[in-house]
Amino acid sequence: MILSSFLVIWNTVGDSREEPSALAIGLALALAFFLLIVVPIIGLAQSIGKLPPRKIKPRYKLFLAEIPLYRHLDPKAKQRFEKRVQYFINQKQFIPRSRGLVIDDRKKALIAGTAVELTFGFTRFNFDHFQRILIYRDNYYSKISQQYHQGEVNIRGLIVLSWTNFEKGNADREDGINLGVHEIAHALKLENKIINRNHSFIQPKDYKDFQMAYKSFIDGYGNAHGFLRDYAKTNIHEFFAVCCENFIERPKEFQSKVPALYRLMVRILRQDPAAIY
Numbered sequence: 001m002i003l004s005s006f007l008v009i010w011n012t013v014g015d016s017r018e019e020p021s022a023l024a025i026g027l028a029l030a031l032a033f034f035l036l037i038v039v040p041i042i043g044l045a046q047s048i049g050k051l052p053p054r055k056i057k058p059r060y061k062l063f064l065a066e067i068p069l070y071r072h073l074d075p076k077a078k079q080r081f082e083k084r085v086q087y088f089i090n091q092k093q094f095i096p097r098s099r100g101l102v103i104d105d106r107k108k109a110l111i112a113g114t115a116v117e118l119t120f121g122f123t124r125f126n127f128d129h130f131q132r133i134l135i136y137r138d139n140y141y142s143k144i145s146q147q148y149h150q151g152e153v154n155i156r157g158l159i160v161l162s163w164t165n166f167e168k169g170n171a172d173r174e175d176g177i178n179l180g181v182h183e184i185a186h187a188l189k190l191e192n193k194i195i196n197r198n199h200s201f202i203q204p205k206d207y208k209d210f211q212m213a214y215k216s217f218i219d220g221y222g223n224a225h226g227f228l229r230d231y232a233k234t235n236i237h238e239f240f241a242v243c244c245e246n247f248i249e250r251p252k253e254f255q256s257k258v259p260a261l262y263r264l265m266v267r268i269l270r271q272d273p274a275a276i277y
């Protein structure tokens, strides 16, 4: 039906006594192919979570107001944020690891929201390597390190979080300590190394500057002391994670107290939260 009407319109515009040209037939077939084959496939892929969804489900959107960056975005950027949250939720498996722990919509929305918040500067970013998110109720014992942990990221593609500590991090959004941002930052830095469509998004020059910033920090130079907590000295991975926590939680303070490092983080993460909130 669509194909024949298109041909009729084409003929009315041209000379109705002539046969439709090869171009007209080609265009009509392309249009029919798009409408009858491509559009339904996109719809199906969106519904089963293989492609970015057109919009967020209201039951998740409800909780995004808890995320500072989201609250400060304009309506268009808010929509982009929402779609990315829904895509993250569609793509990942959320697995409870404590008896009786329920993974409700709020948990999913806030974890996905944290991942989108940290990577909102990138055009497309969905932590392809990390497919499973394990959630414990509280600190958990690791048989490997023989210690209690609050969270970790595993190269096998796991992000592990303890919910009490995740909530604690969000309860004070100005102290530069946020477990969710911290673990997501570890995942982000690993994604940069792993060869997939997300790798090498940190420019080599920026990473070199970051290595130098870390060296100055552990050598006691610069003004990051007293602003970043001492845990950032552990190694460059922890330094990156702690920088991300401060970048997200107190960007204005970060910018005024350690301007050079803040500017470098803006280049690495391609966003400038101090300019937004």
Ligand SMILES: [Zn+2]
Pocket (backbone or CB within 6 Å): 182, 186, 237, 238, 241
């Ligand atoms: Zn860490």
